[in-house]
Each structure stands twice: as C-alpha cells, then as structure tokens.
Amino acid sequence: MNTLVPAIGFGIVTASILAVAGVGFTLQFGVTNILNLAYGDIMTAAAFVAYLVTGAGFSVWLALAAGAAFGSVFSILLNRFLYTPFVRRGTRLFGMIIVTIAVSLILQNSLLAVFGASFFSLQMPRPASVHIAGMVFTTAQLAIIGIAIVAMLLIHLLLRYTKLGKAMRATATDPELARNCGIATDRVIDLAWAISGALCGLAGVILVMNVTSFTDTTGAQFLIPIIAVAVLGGIGQPYGAMLGALVIGIASELAAAVISPDYKNVVAFVILVIVLLARPQGILSEIATRKEVAA
Amino acid sequence: MRIAVTALGAALTLLALGACSSAGGGGSTSSTLVVGEFNPFTGPDAAFGPEMVGGCVPAVRLINSSGGVLGHKLSCVQEDTRGDPADAVPAVQKMMATETSLIGVLGPSSDEALATVPLLNTGHVPMFVDTGQAAFDHSSYAYLWRITPADDVKGYAMALWAHKAGYTRAAAVFGNDAGAQSDVPTLVRAFTKLGGTIVYNKPVALDQSSYRTEIENLLAAHPQVIFTEIDPQTGATFLSELQQLHGLLPVIGTEVTLQAPWLKAVNNAIGAAAMARYFEGMQPYAPPSGPAWQAYNRSLLASGSQVPKPGQWSTDPYSMTYYDGVNVMALAMVAAKSTSPKVFNASVMKVTEPGRGKTVVTTFAAGKAALQAGKQIQYVGAGGPIVFNHWHNSTGAFEAAKYVEGNPVLVGSVSAAQIAELSR
Numbered sequence: 001m002n003t004l005v006p007a008i009g010f011g012i013v014t015a016s017i018l019a020v021a022g023v024g025f026t027l028q029f030g031v032t033n034i035l036n037l038a039y040g041d042i043m044t045a046a047a048f049v050a051y052l053v054t055g056a057g058f059s060v061w062l063a064l065a066a067g068a069a070f071g072s073v074f075s076i077l078l079n080r081f082l083y084t085p086f087v088r089r090g091t092r093l094f095g096m097i098i099v100t101i102a103v104s105l106i107l108q109n110s111l112l113a114v115f116g117a118s119f120f121s122l123q124m125p126r127p128a129s130v131h132i133a134g135m136v137f138t139t140a141q142l143a144i145i146g147i148a149i150v151a152m153l154l155i156h157l158l159l160r161y162t163k164l165g166k167a168m169r170a171t172a173t174d175p176e177l178a179r180n181c182g183i184a185t186d187r188v189i190d191l192a193w194a195i196s197g198a199l200c201g202l203a204g205v206i207l208v209m210n211v212t213s214f215t216d217t218t219g220a221q222f223l224i225p226i227i228a229v230a231v232l233g234g235i236g237q238p239y240g241a242m243l244g245a246l247v248i249g250i251a252s253e254l255a256a257a258v259i260s261p262d263y264k265n266v267v268a269f270v271i272l273v274i275v276l277l278a279r280p281q282g283i284l285s286e287i288a289t290r291k292e293v294a295a
Numbered sequence: 296m297r298i299a300v301t302a303l304g305a306a307l308t309l310l311a312l313g314a315c316s317s318a319g320g321g322g323s324t325s326s327t328l329v330v331g332e333f334n335p336f337t338g339p340d341a342a343f344g345p346e347m348v349g350g351c352v353p354a355v356r357l358i359n360s361s362g363g364v365l366g367h368k369l370s371c372v373q374e375d376t377r378g379d380p381a382d383a384v385p386a387v388q389k390m391m392a393t394e395t396s397l398i399g400v401l402g403p404s405s406d407e408a409l410a411t412v413p414l415l416n417t418g419h420v421p422m423f424v425d426t427g428q429a430a431f432d433h434s435s436y437a438y439l440w441r442i443t444p445a446d447d448v449k450g451y452a453m454a455l456w457a458h459k460a461g462y463t464r465a466a467a468v469f470g471n472d473a474g475a476q477s478d479v480p481t482l483v484r485a486f487t488k489l490g491g492t493i494v495y496n497k498p499v500a501l502d503q504s505s506y507r508t509e510i511e512n513l514l515a516a517h518p519q520v521i522f523t524e525i526d527p528q529t530g531a532t533f534l535s536e537l538q539q540l541h542g543l544l545p546v547i548g549t550e551v552t553l554q555a556p557w558l559k560a561v562n563n564a565i566g567a568a569a570m571a572r573y574f575e576g577m578q579p580y581a582p583p584s585g586p587a588w589q590a591y592n593r594s595l596l597a598s599g600s601q602v603p604k605p606g607q608w609s610t611d612p613y614s615m616t617y618y619d620g621v622n623v624m625a626l627a628m629v630a631a632k633s634t635s636p637k638v639f640n641a642s643v644m645k646v647t648e649p650g651r652g653k654t655v656v657t658t659f660a661a662g663k664a665a666l667q668a669g670k671q672i673q674y675v676g677a678g679g680p681i682v683f684n685h686w687h688n689s690t691g692a693f694e695a696a697k698y699v700e701g702n703p704v705l706v707g708s709v710s711a712a713q714i715a716e717l718s719r
Contacts, residue, residue, distance in 0.1 A: 010507040017504060117341035119527045119560035126566060129539045136507075138539045211504050213531030213560040221502050256508035261497055264508070 007257035008250060009135025015249025016148035017207050021222065022229035022241035023155055024199025028075075030172040030236030031192035034083055035093065037100040039226065041107035042078075042197065043204030043219030046071045047122075048115060050205040054123040063122060064147070064205050071201020075193045078103065104220065111216040119213045122205075144206045151199065152242055158195070159238060168192055172236060225268070232272050234282025244282075247271060328367045328634060329394045330355065330621055333387065333402035333411070334425070335378035339472075339501060339526045342556040343404050343425070344373065349608030350617025351401055352601045353594035354659070358621070361660035364628045369621070374400070376407045383407030384414065391418045398636055399423070399624045401617045405446070405474030412436055421640050423620030425613060428477045433686045438640055440623075442616040442681055444579050444690040446474075450481030451717050452577045452693035452709045453547050457520055458489040459707075462545070465491060466518035468525065468533065471498035475524040478549060482522060485717055494518050499533065501526055506533045507540065514541050524549040527560035535564035543573040550578035553696055553703050555607055562701065570698045580692040580708050581612035581678040587657035591618050591677035610703070612678055619676030623647055626662045626674055647681040647689075649673050690714075 025039050049070040050063035086099055127138035137145075159165035170178040171188045179185045207222060208214040229248055233240020248268045255267030276282070332351055336344030351371035359368050374390045376383035383403065390397065391414075399421035403411045408426035415422050416436040424431065424439055427446035431439060444452075457465060465486055469475040476498060483493050494516040499509065510533070513521075521544050525533065530552065537543060543565065551557060553576035562570050583592070595605045595614075608614040624639070626646040631639035646662065653673045656662040665672045674681065683689045692711045696703040 006511055007508050010505060013507075014505055112337065117337050117344075119531065119556050119563075121531070121560065121563035127539065136540050207504060211528065211532045212535045212564040213528045215528060218502070218528070222504060253505075253508050257511065261500075261506075261509040261512065264503075265500070 004254065004257055005134035006136055007253040009132070009137060011250030011253035012135075013137065013141045013144060013210065013249075014253060015245045016145045017203060017210060017222075018225060018229050018249050019148050019242050019245035020151050020199055020206060021203035021226045022233070022245050023152065023238045024196040024203060025226050026230040026233065026236055026241040027155070027168075027199070027238050028192055028196030029230070030238070031168055031196075032079070032083075032189055033093070034079075034087070034096050035100065036083075037097060037223065038078070038103035038107055039200055040219035040221070040223035041104045041111075042071055042074060042200050043207060043222065044111060044214070044216060045074065045107060045219075046201035046204035047208040047214055047218065048111060048120070049201075050122055050208070051120050057123075060122060060124040060209065063124075064202060067201040067205035068198040069201070071204065072194045072198040075197025075200065076190055079190070079193045108216055108220060115216065117215070119215055120208075121213050122208060124209070140209050144210060147202065147206055151202065155195075155199075155238055164188070164191060228269065228272050232275055232282060234279075237282065240282055326367060326396050328364065328369050328398045329372050329396045330369060330624070331374045331390055331394065331397055331400035331402075331420075332371055333374045333383075333390070333400040333415075333422070334376060334404050335406055336373055336375040338378040339528070340378040340404065340406055340474075342527070342551075342554045343378070343402075343406075344375065345603070346554065346608065346611060346613050347401050347425075347617050348373070349595060349602050349605065349611060349614035350619075351621055352598045353591055353605075354618045354621035354625075356598055357590065357594045358625050358659045361658075361663060364625045364663075365632065365634055367634060369398075369625065371621075376403060376411070378404070378406035380407050380410035383411050387411045387414050391415075391420065398628070398634055398639075399620075401425070401620050405477060406472070409473070412439055415439075419637050419640070421624060421636050421643065423617070423623070425616070426474070428474070429481070430477075431686075432688060434688070436687075438636070439687055440620070440643060440683065441688045442619060442676075442678065443613065444693070445688065446477045447481035447718070448690050448714055449549055449577065449693070450478050450483075451485045451714045453478075453482055453522055453549070454485035454489055454491070455709045455713055455717060456575070456577055456693075456695050456707070457486065457522070457547055458491060459709075460520070460545075462520040463491045464494050464517060464519045466495035466513050466516060466521045466544075467493055468495075468497075468499055468513070468521050468523045470501050470525040470529060472501065475549075475551075478524055481718075486522075488717065499525055499529060501529045503529070503532070505536065507536050509533075510537050510540055513537075518544065520545045520547060522547050524551050526551075527557045530557060531560040531564035534561055538565050538569065543569055546574045547695075548574065548576040550576065550613065552576045553578050554611075558698060558701065558703075562698070567698070567701060571700075575695050575697050575706065576703070577693050577695055577709070579612040579616075579678070579690075580694040581610075581615050583610045585657070585677075587619075587675055588615070588677045590658045591615060615677040619674075619678055619681060622659045622662070622676065623674060623681065625659050626656075626666065626672065629663050629666045630672075644683055646672055646674050647683060649680070649682065 046067035050067040053063040053066045127140040167183045167188045171185050229244040233244035252264045252268040256264040332347045334343045334347050355369045405426040416438045421438045429447050495513045627639040627642040631642040654665045654670045656672050662672050681689045694708045697706050
C-alpha cells in the first residue's frame with residue numbers, strides 16, 4: 001500500500017505525456033490514414049528547438065510554445081511536400097510506412113549531425129518537490145499534468161463544438177462523402193497535420209522536461225508506448241488515446257510497484273494484447289473498422 | 296581489336312598487381328597502415344569512441360613523426376559499432392574485407408566484444424580490447440590483448456572503496472545491458488565478503504521516461520550507498536528523480552560515470568553542488584605523471600585538429616591505454632621486422648614484459664631506436680607498466696575520483712594488492 005499511492009501519481013505523469021503524444025498521433029492517423037512513424041523524431045526535433053530557446057535564455061514556457069509551433073509547421077510541410085505527393089501517386093499504407101521510416105532515419109541522423117552524439121538538457125529552474133495526497137510530484141511534473149489536461153480539454157472542445165472538429169470527424173469517417181458534402185477536405189487535412197504536429201511538438205518538450213536529459217533518439221524510443229496507447233484506444237480515436245494513456249501509464253507503474261520494475265512494460269503490453277483480443281478495434285474505435293487499414 | 300585486348304589485359308594486370316600490393320596487412324612498403332578504432336561512436340555508448348580517438352591520434356602522430364613503422368605511416372580509422380552486436384558484426388566483416396592495410400584494432404568494447412572478438416581472432420587481427428567482461432579473463436584468443444582491467448576487478452575496487460568509507464548496506468543500480476551487468480556478480484560477492492549487504496539489486500531498463508517506482512522500491516530497502524553503471528540519459532533521469540523524491544544518496548560509479556557525457560547529462564540534472572557532494576567514480580589508476588604520460592599529453596594537446604577538446608583526455612586512463620595499445624603494436628612490428636599481424640602479434644609480449652638487461656622505453660621513438668640497435672625493450676606506457684599474464688590480461692590499481700567544479704579530481708586509490716587479496 002505504501003508504494004501503491006505514489007505509483008498512481010507516477011502513472012499520472014507518464015499518462016499525461018502519453019496522452020498528449022498519443023492523441024496527436026491518433027488524430028493525425030484518423031484524418032489522414034498515414035501511420036507516421038517519424039512522429040517520435042519530430043518530438044525530438046521539437047525538444048531540440050526548446051533546447052535552443054532555453055539555451056538562449058528564454059523561459060521554458062516560451063520553449064513549449066516554440067516546440068509546439070515547430071511541430072505544427074514541420075508536420076504541415078512534411079505532409080505537403082513529401083507525404084501528399086506519395087499519396088497522389090497511389091502509394092498505399094505499407095509503402096507510406098516505409099516512407100515515414102525513411103523520414104524518421106533522415107531526421108534522426110540530421111539531428112545527430114547538427115547537434116552531435118551528446119546529452120542535452122533544457123535550461124530551466126530546478127523543480128521543487130510537492131506532496132499531494134501521498135503522491136510526490138515536482139513542480140515541472142505538475143506543469144506537465146496541467147498542460148496535458150488543458151490540451152485534452154481544447155481537443156475535446158475542438159472536436160465536439162467547432163465546425164472544424166465536425167469536419168475532421170467527417171473526413172476521418174469517410175473522406176469521399178465529406179468532400180461530396182462540401183467539406184474542403186484538403187484544408188481539413190492540413191489543419192489536422194497542424195494540430196497533431198503541435199501536440200507532437202508539445203509532447204517532445206514535456207517528455208524532455210520530465211526525463212531531464214535527452215539525445216537524438218529520445219523521441220523515437222518513446223514511439224512504441226505512443227503507438228500502444230493509440231492502438232489500445234482504437235487507432236484514429238482521440239478519446240480512446242486519452243483513455244489508453246491512462247491505462248498504460250498507471251498500469252505500468254502499478255505493475256512496477258506491486259510485482260517488480262522488470263514487469264513494467266510487460267504488464268502494459270499484456271493489457272494491450274488482452275484488450276485487443278476482446279476488442280480488436282480498440283476500446284473506443286468506431287472508425288478503424290471502417291478504414292481500409294489493410295489497403 | 297588486338298590493341299584493345301592488349302590494353303584490357305594490361306589494365307587487368309595492373310589492377311591485379313595493385314590488389315596484391317595492398318593485401319595482407321600492409322604488404323607494400325609505402326602504404327599507410329590502418330589502426331581501426333572499433334568502438335561505438337553513436338548510440339547509448341557514443342562516448343566511448345571519442346575517448347578512443349583521444350588515445351589513437353596522439354600515438355599515430357608521434358609514430359609518424361618518428362619515421363613511421365618499417366617505412367609505413369599509420370592512421371586511425373573510425374569503425375562505428377553503434378554499441379550493438381547486430382551492427383558490430385557487419386561492421387567488423389566490412390572492415391576486414393575493405394581495410395587491406397589493417398594491422399590491428401583498438402576495441403571492441405563490452406557492447407560488442409562477445410560477438411566480434413572471435414571474428415577478429417579468426418581474421419588474425421590483433422585487438423587491444425576495452426571490454427571488461429569476465430569471459431576474457433582466461434581468454435584463449437591469441438590476438439586478444441587487454442590492458443584495461445576486467446569488470447570483476449572493477450567490482451572488487453568499488454566494494455573496497457565503499458567498505459573503506461564504512462558503508463554496510465548498498466544498492467546495485469546497473470543498466471540491463473551486458474556490459475553493465477557483467478560488473479554485478481563480483482561486486483556483490485566482494486561487498487558481501489567484506490561484511491556488507493547488497494539490499495537492492497535490479498537491472499535498470501535504459502532510457503525510460505521515468506524510474507520513480509524503481510526508486511521507491513530502492514528507498515524501501517534503506518541503502519546507505521548506490522553502486523552504479525548506467526548510461527548518461529538513464530543516470531540523469533534516475534538520479535534527478537531520486538533527488539526530487541528523497542534527496543540523493545552517496546553514489547559510487549564505474550569509469551563510465553567519469554566520462555564527459557555522463558558528467559554533462561547528470562550535472563545538468565542534479566546540479567554541480569550535488570555531484571560534488573554525493574558522487575564518486577572508480578577508474579583504473581593511471582597517474583598523470585612520468586615521461587610516457589608527458590609524451591602522450593604533449594602529443595594529445597597538439598592534436599586539436601583531429602581530437603576535439605583534446606585536454607579532456609589528458610588524465611583519462613582509457614585514452615592512455617589506447618595510446619599505449621597503438622605504441623605496443625608499432626613496436627611489435629619493428630621487433631618482428633614485419634607489418635603482418637600473423638608475424639608481429641607474437642612480439643607484443645616481447646616488447647612489454649619486464650626482464651633482466653632489457654632497455655626500458657617510454658616512447659615509440661626510443662623503443663624503435665633501441666630495437667634497431669639490437670637491444671631488447673620493455674615499453675612502459677602512459678598508463679604505467681604493461682605486464683600481460685598467460686591470458687593476455689594486464690591490470691593494475693584503481694583510483695576514486697570526485698567531480699569538483701566540473702572536473703574529476705583524484706580522492707584516493709585501491710591498490711592492486713588489495714584487489715588481489717580480496718579476489719583470492
């Protein structure tokens with residue numbers, strides 16, 4: 001019991017980072033049907049942008065904004081000038097996965113060439129520890145939780161209560177029908193890349209705020225849990241990704257506390273497999289089954 | 296038509312002659328002989344490679360300025376293993392296939408040694424390994440030479456240092472990679488033999504986003520000190536979270552934690568004051584003094600165009616052993632009057648082992664002159680005397696260092712005799 005309550009607290013921090021990253025990943029896939037495996041590397045690139053901003057003496061809040069802005073702009077450009085031409089030429093899902101892996105390697109090695117094989121940290125004030133209901137957080141972790149809550153709330157408001165959100169959901173469900181109904185699907189897809197890119201950039205910066213030290217591969221190492229969150233929630237389902245992040249984040253920390261840290265990842269992925277056996281489409285998916293995932 | 300055939304034949308003959316002249320470990324009289332820097336230059340252990348460059352380049356610089364080896368210049372060529380056997384095996388195969396003037400390698404490290412040492416040995420490539428794996432304590436590989444201490448020796452040194460400080464309850468926080476885990480068995484055995492208890496011993500999965508639950512479990516075991524070898528990113532996350540949750544405990548690390556990337560990552564994460572107060576690292580003892588070290592350091596500091604920030608390796612014992620490894624190979628070639636690894640490998644011991652009437656030399660130039668004068672030599676390197684045992688292992692004492700204002704400062708040592716007594 002002594003370690004259970006703190007473990008839940010630790011799980012909430014992990015879940016917060018996973019939620020921001022997972023929602024961005026799944027939102028982008030849901031609307032565009034491109035499984036972007038360069039996502040983790042864009043996170044890393046955004047972390048390097050934040051590193052440069054804090055290194056120049058600006059606050060970590062500005063670094064967060066810069067990371068998000070970079071992720072957004074980079075994702076739009078990536079889609080416009082690389083992914084879309086491939087899609088127009090008829091490249092299918094598997095081919096697109098290879099293209100995104102190529103982008104991942106290009107990004108990773110470019111970061112290595114520019115910044116070198118070293119370890120980097122954001123220049124930010126050393127966070128203080130805060131005890132809340134038997135759980136221990138740092139001020140940076142509380143900020144991460146706050147950022148995740150605000151981001152999730154904004155995504156919820158966007159999807160539920162704006163025309164753009166409805167257009168995104170329509171495009172995600174059936175792009176052809178959405179286009180025939182007068183929705184400018186190209187613009188919607190651009191905006192989906194922008195929003196998911198912003199979440200990706202934000203996730204990169206909060207990830208390195210939490211781990212305190214990062215390299216050119218930090219984001220890529222985080223990609224598997226992000227994909228797990230997206231798959232668990234139902235690929236293409238932002239609300240599912242939020243739920244998936246909570247399940248994986250808290251379950252892995254509880255497993256570490258109750259069984260052994262060795263089983264941290266094992267338990268998280270066992271849950272993933274069990275859920276998928278019961279609900280192959282993921283916890284909340286309405287879309288995945290309608291998409292031609294195997295196209 | 297006849298002219299074309301003749302020209303083609305002549306071209307093929309020239310190509311064949313060219314191929315013959317460059318084969319077999321530097322057979323031609325003017326080709327540059329290659330020393331492979333076979334270590335990770337990228338990946339989690341990317342810090343290893345630059346440390347190796349800090350030893351190889353100054354050695355080659357001095358050798359070449361002394362007229363080279365049997366008419367050949369030497370050069371250092373980086374071969375990136377990425378710290379992963381899956382990458383290292385193709386890398387070693389490619390290196391042996393393409394570097395026709397290869398006379399030996401520095402490395403491999405613990406990351407890739409088990410997979411690549413047999414290949415290098417089969418290929419007759421002398422290797423001055425920097426792996427500490429116990430698997431090579433009683434090595435039968437004729438081309439393997441180890442100047443750096445074995446990991447089990449490292450475990451004894453860490454245990455002795457903690458015992459000297461009065462610690463009786465310790466936690467072992469080592470990465471789940473093969474290199475780090477190979478330190479653990481002897482550390483546990485030695486610390487227990489000294490009357491201590493290892494109260495927490497769990498391999499750490501590297502580069503996770505959080506270790507808070509692991510830290511809670513560790514703290515529940517109430518250790519007085521933490522023994523560690525983890526990569527810089529993991530170290531930064533683990534120790535900063537420990538600092539936030541509880542406050543730091545004294546930490547005794549291996550030589551990995553005394554390298555610049557570890558310092559940079561962890562220093563940023565926990566602060567310089569905490570580093571100075573809580574952290575000590577153990578590394579092979581190579582006092583920065585004496586004529587061999589002075590020659591090494593002068594050459595190192597003059598190698599700024601090839602070695603970034605060369606001063607950082609001045610007191611690095613591993614860079615010194617790489618420097619010594621190149622010198623030993625060069626002197627063995629001179630002694631054997633051959634650049635063929637199959638021939639000169641047998642002379643490695645001849646130029647290093649002590650003996651009556653031998654001329655002690657501390658530089659390649661002095662050794663070359665003595666050998667050419669018909670004398671027998673004992674090379675004493677920047678890292679000290681090199682005395683290989685039957686299994687081609689040579690180890691010595693360990694030093695403990697602290698970080699003061701960002702630089703490692705010697706605070707004490709554990710002698711080879713103490714280690715030998717504990718390991719009996």
